[in-house]
Amino acid sequence: MSTFRDCIFAANSNIPSLLARLGRDERKEFGIVIQKTWDGLQKPIGFIEKGTLYAAVFGGSTKKEPKYGPRCEWLELNASRFSEVIDKVMRDFVTHITIPKGIALNEALLENLFMIMVSILNKIPIFVVGKPGTSKSLAMGLIQQNMNGEASENAFLRSLPPVDIFSYQCSPLSTSDGIEQAFQAAARYKVSAPDTICVVLLDEVGLAEQSPHLPLKVLHKVLDEDHEYTLVGISNWALDPAKMNRAVHLYRPAPTVTDLSKTAQGMVQNAQLSGFLRKIARSYSTVYETQNQQDFWGLREFYSTVRHINLMLAADKKDAQLDAHVVMNAIQRNFGGKPNDMKRVLNIFYENMGINPAGAEMEDVVELIRQNISSRYKNECKKL
DSSP: OOOHHHHHHSTTOOHHHHHHTSOHHHHHHHHHHHHHHHHHHTSOSEEEEEOHHHHHHHOOOOEEEEEOOSOOOOOOOSHHHHHHHHHHHHHHHHTTSOOOTTOOOOHHHHHHHHHHHHHHHTTOOEEEEEOTTSSHHHHHHHHHHHOOGGGOSSHHHHTSOOEEEEEEEOOTTOOHHHHHHHHHHHHHHHHHOTTSEEEEEEETHHHHTTOTTOGGGGHHHHHHSOOSEEEEEEESSOOOHHHHTTSEEEEEOOOOHHHHHHHHHTTOOOHHHHTTHHHHHHHHHHHHHHOSSTTSSOHHHHHHHHHHHHHHHHHOOSSOOOOHHHHHHHHHHHHTTOGGGHHHHHHHHHHHHTOOOTTOOOOOHHHHHHHHHTOSSTTOOOOO
């Protein structure tokens, strides 16, 4: 049997798991060994003589400084330090993912990428729950683009197995047969590609709960048994506890004004617009909280508004100015779904941004549609 000291230095050892298998006396001895090992790492392995050149030229004595080998330090168990360690670990993983220009690595995208990546690699089912615009689908798309095994662009990702995603779009008309077919397709592919991690993605899985066919009952068996594939569920709201308790549950809360402004900062390149981002975020937050129909407008409208203003200012470099016309065009293009609320929404943005609306006239709906279809801004058109 290995000694406790051997256990400490064993490669890839899982100390929490090891401690769980030890008795009370053994855990005490284990702690003593850790303490002694840590104390030993704090002692110098030698000394470095400094100031030899100065002493040779001008006289005087040299100075000896201790030289240390590998060292470690105890983790400070407070909220701030604990949060820093978690953030660093997540970024160490996510830094290997190539994120396209114009996409901000905010807290939501960072956590989604890390949790989904770790869950997929360990074949742990996970449900990601959050309102539209919280980077759920974006995270899955980035993982699918980057985790290609030996064909990956990143050296770290090349050391990991490739990931293939079998997507099923859930709806209130979904059936258990349709969901089972997605799992069967993943199982068949796994036979022909044993080194590939097969992922069944249930998109908008919350909608399937509204189906009279009760299609999600098939998930109980999938979540309780070990399979060669894993499950990722994306939903705008939580499922019933019988399913959520059988998997990892990552919940994305609504972002604050500070979160929104930080995200927008990573999306823009215009210095003039940067000074207005917090005001735009505050305006959106007011519109979102005071809308009559809950979640009719959401984060996608905010992101699209910021992106549209940024593109307009970037395209008109000579006369680029964030005025009432630019704001009105962006708001009409992205918040125009309720004409009766248009003036109220515009006034909220003008007031918070401190912009005088004088001289800005609302454009015709047909003209806005024409602008969307024939937009000169790349990847800016909203889907019709």
